[in-house]
Amino acid sequence: MTSVDDPAAAAERCTPEFRRNPYPVYGHLRENAPVCPMRPPHGLDTFLITRYQDARAALSDPRLSKDMYGAIDSYRRIFGDSSVALDDHMLNSDPPKHTRLRKLVSSAFTARRVESLRTHIRDVVEELLDACPTGEPVDLLPAFAFPLPIIVICELLGVPREDRAMVQGWSTTVAQTGFSKESKLAQQRAEESLHGYFADLIARKRADPTEDLLGALTATRDEEGSLTEQELISTAFLLMFAGHKTTAYLIGNAVHHLLNHPAQLRAVREDPELLAPAVEELLRYDGSVESATFRFATEDVEIAGTRIPRGALVQIALNSANRDPLKFDSPDRFDVTRPDNAQSAHLGFGHGVHYCLGAPLARMETQLALTGLFGRFPRVAPADPAREPSWLEVPFPAFRGLTELPVLLDPAAVREAAVPEPVAR
Template sequence: MTTTHDPVAAAERCTPEYRRNPHPVYAHLRDTAPVCPMKPPHGNETYLITRYEDARAALSDPRLSKDMYGAMDAYRSIFGDSSVALDDNMLNSDPPKHTRLRKLVNSEFTPRRVEALRGQIQDIVGRLLDACPTREPVDLLPAFAFPLPITVICELLGVPPDERSRMQELSTTVAQTGFSEESKRAQQKAEEDLHAYFTDLIARKRSRPGDDLLSALTAAQDSDGGLTGNELVSTAFLLMFAGHKTTAYLIGNAVYHLLAHPAQLRAVQEDPELIAPAVEELVRFEGSVESATFRYATEDVEISGTRIPKGALVQIALTSANRDPRKFDDPDEFDVRRPGNAQNAHLGFGHGSHYCLGAPLARLETQLALTGLFSRFPRVALADPAREAPWMEVPFPAFRGLAELPVVLEPPGA
């Protein structure tokens, strides 16, 4: 058994150059240090997994716990005490608690409920595009990619329209927190405000329930095995947060790469049946979740010849796994006609018991967003095609998304 270490590659993962293009770093790690020990900004011993087969196995390895309360010292040092109240949910738990929580939500988050949103999502897409200027540059992230999923998830949860902009503002603060004391204070305040908001909203749903997911979960709270009060608040936060940011960044990434690959865009425009496989390929090629959420080793675990010691944190690099040439032919090529068995093997929505509950909704929203945009504005173009894509900078790689996406919907001569 050997332990490989590549401190140069590990350090590179936090640089601006890496944020612009992490793929060469990941390729180097897959070849030289597929399970790489790192010292991230939070200071906790962490191992980064980069190869596809290792990543897939790790995502369902019961020795790698998702119950961050079991690693409380590390958890608190990274996210702070205020996060605890909002993280009492299925994402941060193991069986049997995870099984119970997921079953309760899954019973309401059904394919029928998601599919019933199709017409509503199409209407939202249309209204957002109606509001965009067409002959001058518009940043599609705040104008389209972000308001679409936050509107959809708020409709699903039953959040009143006049309260949604504040929700987006608070969730953005939580997502973009760094490690400075000022940043941590901003995160703590946003988390406290979100906890108070959802506590109040749940009380309103209890007194005046509606036909929405949060009302259904609230009604089931007192049933046998139902959600506790804090679990319900935390689950509402998880559904809002996970159903918003990841899909928004995915839509932005998807639009950018289709515009940057005109032959692929033409193929989708000429054959609408390619839109679903195109979304799968986009999730594989440049998904919005770069690394799965933290796990920690409950015992010594050996992966690819490297011993991960008990108590260490583990990050699984989905972006790297999805470009592993050991799994995918020509992985750095974006191909909407990639064979389906290869496309559907991606880990962009995870794997195992923690596979993304909202994957069907994210797929549907992205498909309808792309269909609506490119059918209504078939000549849409990047406002400055020569400009390098401005990828978002984050304190540690969790999301992969653009900082802005300026386009012209109807370029001159269109």
């Protein structure tokens, strides 16, 4: 293994081997370099935090700023100039601006509001499963895990049904950040398309007011002047992007791990009360948000004996923190009955003022997705159990998710379909 004192060690985090199983590397870093200096492909010195206690503290440390406009040169080197127009939102801001922006959308994600969506989300789950073939293998990512959250978040925002596939495509391109000239150009075009689309959609909602979330935010912008036009467009993008990719990958990871831990799946089936803690364990064990979004040090900061200089970028490895044996007993064991994993224990949704606003919705969508899938298809199984899962390969790990999830929803039906009809004589 490359020395953890060498910034080039970051290259290890970009290999296919690491993407398949990052946890041995994280374990090594927690033990030997819990705050690891590295130089990812974007070329900017970054410090990676891997231990639970340090990660939790860093997530709420005001010296580690989320205001990427304060580090605009670094921001542009990583994401490009075109990203700025879509990123003027609460995730990239500090209080008091963050407080103002978060307050404007928080009413859409209260426990009561989310609970009111339960019946509708259950109906969407059933409709998607109705459309899945049972006589042949089906990839659950495009057929189920990805459509569910995009339908729900687009309905909340008020994105017309006929536009959703187009918006999802642009969002996917933005998420696949690369550093080649071709990748950056594709990302720039997708960002410009999303910016233009949301600007046009907001204009339509001004002309013909709607009661959805984006319609309400547009009215608030016009009546109270409590956010700028760029903040409005950026907030629409953030809600759509964050409300889609993270939940889609979480559902995929959840199905994958339950299918590969049959005793745990059987326990959840036999005791529905275990479903909620099972989702918390899935968030801890292999969450879809591998690392928190970048922060930068506004002054010299010392963490775990390592000095992080002013202006340096900081990346917090949430999935590493959630496997820290100093916090969780036998952390590499997947256990839906784990007693030390309440909602407030793991860092799957972050911590502090930037704790995920959509966490209640993501939890509900995942629970209903698992209930619907395993209730409708109790014998669902991997299409090829011997095949290695294919994980996202990204320049710096942000999402943790599969690229495909082929399953047999009803293996008996597949076997019957494979038997040839008798030849008439």
